[in-house]
Amino acid sequence: MNFTRNASASWQGSIKEGKGDITTGSGALKKAVYAFGTRFKDENGTNPEELIGAAHAGCYTMQLSGLLGENDYTPDELHTDAQVTFKDGEIVKIALSVSGKVPNIKEDEFVKIAEKAKEVCPVSKLLDTEITLDAKLKV
Missing domain, CATH: 3.30.300.20 (K homology (KH) domain)
Structure with missing residues (x-):
């Protein structure tokens, strides 16, 4: 079985003040928010x-x-x-x-x-x- 799956990420701004979103090709994630705070602190969003x-x-x-x-x-x-x-x-x-x-x-x-x-x-x-x-x- 061979296949390819897709996902994308966008980012705006600096690493600490900026933010981005992640989308999967299937649509399971649509512009799920991620940022410095969602990765290194306990803010809402993904990482x-x-x-x-x-x-x-x-x-x-x-x-x-x-x-x-x-x-x-x-x-x-x-x-x-x-x-x-x-x-x-x-x-x-x-x-x-x-x-x-x-x-x-x-x-x-x-x-x-x-x-x-x-x-x-x-x-x-x-x-x-x-x-x-x-x-x-x-x-």
Whole structure:
């Protein structure tokens, strides 16, 4: 499967006083506001780090579902949180935390498949940073 996805960003002004917006080709984001305050403070709007976290969590969760299916498991529910750590001008770590409700699977099998998903997820492979995983099976 081959495809290309599109997104765009605009910016006006200086880094601290300026602001911009981000739009995705699908329309899921339309001129989502970002600025110095939304990135480095707690102001309303988005920022590149949370968008990377969302992309990573989404990609990883789909990858995990696919690998579970290859092993004859169908998840009732999977939920992944991604915590992106920015330090001294770079993203230094992404901590993934996944929980899943998967019938007829043992915890060790779930963790093993979850770890493999982290390694083969296309977004994981793209990122040049430490990626950790905490996987828990819900009962």
